[in-house]
Amino acid sequence: MGNLFCCVKVDQSTVAIKERFGKFQDVLEPGCHCLPWVFGENLVGHLSLRLQQLDVKCETKTKDNVFVNVVASVQYCALAERASDAFYKLSNTRSQIQAYVFDVIRATVPNMLLDETFEQKNDIAKAVEEELGKAMSAYGYKIVQTLIVDIEPDAKVKHAMNEIQAAARTRLATKEKAEAEKLIQIKRAEGEAEAKYLSGLGIARQRQAIVDGLRDSVIGFSNNVPGTTAKDIMDMVLVTQYFDTMKEIGATSKSSAVFIPHGPGAVRDVATQIRDGLLQASSSN
16 A cells, blocks of 8 residues: 555565665665655565574584584674665575584684683684674674573583593592591590690699608607607508598499408508508609
């Protein structure tokens, strides 16, 4: 109906290509236009100026011979001032862009190791964008942005990479655990050494206190009972302590059977041994 009345409508974000007798004449902006078809003018097509996106999946291999699938997302749009070039020079814009993306990716990724491919994907995207920008500008298109949205190696390679990381983390955990156990053992040894040192000090002080107490007892008994010798007093004190010790051993509920010689001679031998040991300890202190 529009052509019947020589009027055509061009939508927003779109331009139309007008020809006259098969030859390009003008680019029509959005709005209503008059095309007198009787003079050979007609509308041959529309060109969208909206931002478009093309996802390209390219298979290639890295420098260490690992095959990967690289997915690039290209955002592009036609230039209004060069609409005629965009309309006439390319018959299939998406295929042309895809070919350039393949060419750049397969020239860039093989120079990188697999790990570098993941780390430098922005460099890959920049290389694709620069090459596409130079190539497509000649056809009236602008490359707005190029993104590398995915780098996917083979499933077996991914599994191997995960295994490597798991092994590395296991080694690290084992090392940290060994260091922790080493620290615990060192601290335990230091604690045991300190405990033994303090125990030794306690035993030494206990023996010194016993010696001092016995000495005071001997002196006090000698002053109150004339004619007694120090040996007699020591024998009596040690025998008294001997029976006190026997009483304590028998009174405790957790005591085991203790077999010791018993009798007047045995008690005298025990007293002699204890007295000699205490006197030796006193003389050494």
